[in-house]
Amino acid sequence: MNFKIITLLAILFCLTACEKEGYNYDKYLNGREITYTGTVxxxxxxxxxxxxxxxxxxxxxxxxxxxxxxxxxxxxxxxxxxxxxxxxxxxxxxxxxxxxxxxxxxxxxxxxxxxxxxxxxxxxxxxYGPIYSSTLRNRPSSGAGFDNSGNVLINFTAALDTVNTTTRLTYKNTAGAITNVLLHPDSLKVALPGWKDGENVLIQSAYVPVRNSVDTFWVSYSDTLKGKDIFYSARVAGSFTCTGTLERQPNPVEAVNENKDISYQGNNIFKTILPVFNNSGLTLYLRVNDDNSVTIMPNSGSEASVAITADGPCSFDPVAKKFLVNFTYTNTSNLFRRGSIVYTRNL
Structure with missing residues (x-):
């Protein structure tokens, strides 16, 4: 009997409490319902x-x-x-x-x-902002060549960043006008129509941090591709006919007529093979100076233990694309050679 009375009192207490709590809640609504507008x-x-x-x-x-x-x-x-x-x-x-x-x-x-x-x-x-922008670098170039129309082609390494959007190249054309061309992120080369020989080219790349970015971030500076590097790589390096004379004491002076390739190494330095009876082991490194004189670099012939040095003036003609090389060389056995060779670029 006592249990029933206690249970009934507990139920009445809960009902009273709930009614009171509901009354307090209504009070905070100021007698009106809450209205919510729709969501997007x-x-x-x-x-x-x-x-x-x-x-x-x-x-x-x-x-x-x-x-x-x-x-x-x-x-x-x-x-x-x-x-x-x-x-x-x-x-x-x-x-x-x-x-x-x-x-x-x-x-x-x-x-x-x-x-x-x-x-x-x-x-x-x-x-994103200045911190992200400070991490960006211009897409690096990897040499130059030319297309079938004679336009210079600038080669690039593959874009490592998947959100590279473009690279802008700025240069002066033969009419003296500033020209811009754009390199697509999936392309490895771009032509410079009407590029004026020897003019520098500015390279500046653009990126987005994520695909849905509303802003494009340009690298804060431009890299400069030197005009001489482009000229030497695209217009000079290639196949050459080598003519001249070679003296092998005590033999009489002999004529030289061979074909050799010349590649551009950068920093005004060219690499070729000394055309001495079709040898393939006498590497010749030539540096073109600002006055178009040519220096035979000390590492020339070193792979064959040969010392190649200048024996008279050496020069480069940028118009005719010719190298004049007057040289001597000796080896560890005191083998002596003297020559005068003209490298003429083949068309």
Whole structure:
């Protein structure tokens, strides 16, 4: 009997408590219902340069008059007015002036009476800026050649960064006009129509941090491809006919007539083979100086234990594309040779 009485009292207490609690809840509503406006769909964030673009499809709720986007831990906000867009349209909003760190954004819709929707939040949105930009480097070139039309081709290594968008090459053409050409990230070479021989070429690459970035970041500086390097690599290096004389004491002077290739090594240095009776083991390194005189480099012939030195003036003719090489060489057995060779580029 006592158990039944205790149970009944407990039930009555709970009913009283619930009624009181419900009354308190109603008091906070001020006698009215809470109204929520509709939420948007497909809310997305596209990062950029110290800014972010948010996009969304509007709600079908016709009472919405504005959107409020809160960020910076809800301390800052922007307002975007609704203009009766349909659910098939896309609304875009930019949030500028952001620091280069991870942000989150919460979007609310509002009606004219101030009622708002439940917040929709996008988290972990990375913002890019000077720190990211400082890591970017221009795409490196890898020499030059020419196409069938005689235009200079600048070769490049493959783009390692998958978000390289383009590389711009700036140069002066034969008419003296500044010209720009663009290199696609998937291409390994680009032609420079009308490039003026000897003119420097500026190289500057552009990137996006992610595919949906709203901003493109250009490398903050340009790399310079020296005009002489282009000229030597594209216009000079190639196949040459070698003519001249060779003295092998005590034998009489003999004529030389051979074909040799000359490759460009950079830094005004060319590499070839000394044309001495079709040998293939006497490497000759030639440096073209600013006055077009030529220096035989000390490492010439070293792979065959031969010392090759100048024996008279050596020079380069940039118009005719000819090298004049006067030389002597000796080896460890004191074998002596003296020659005068003209390398003439084959057309």
């Amino acid at each position: 769909s497909n809310l997305k964030a596209n990062p950029g340069n110290q800014r972010v673009q948010l996009t969304w499809n509007p709600s079908s709720d016709p009472t919405i008059v504005k959107y409020v986007i809160r960020y910076n831990s809800q301390r800052d906000s922007i307002v975007v007015n609704a203009n009766g867009e349909t659910t098939a349209q896309t609304v875009k909003a930019y949030i500028p002036g952001l620091g280069e760190y991870v942000q989150e954004f919460t979007l609310y819709t509002y009606d004219a009476a101030g009622n708002k929707s439940i917040g929709q939040t996008i988290t972990a949105v990375r913002v």
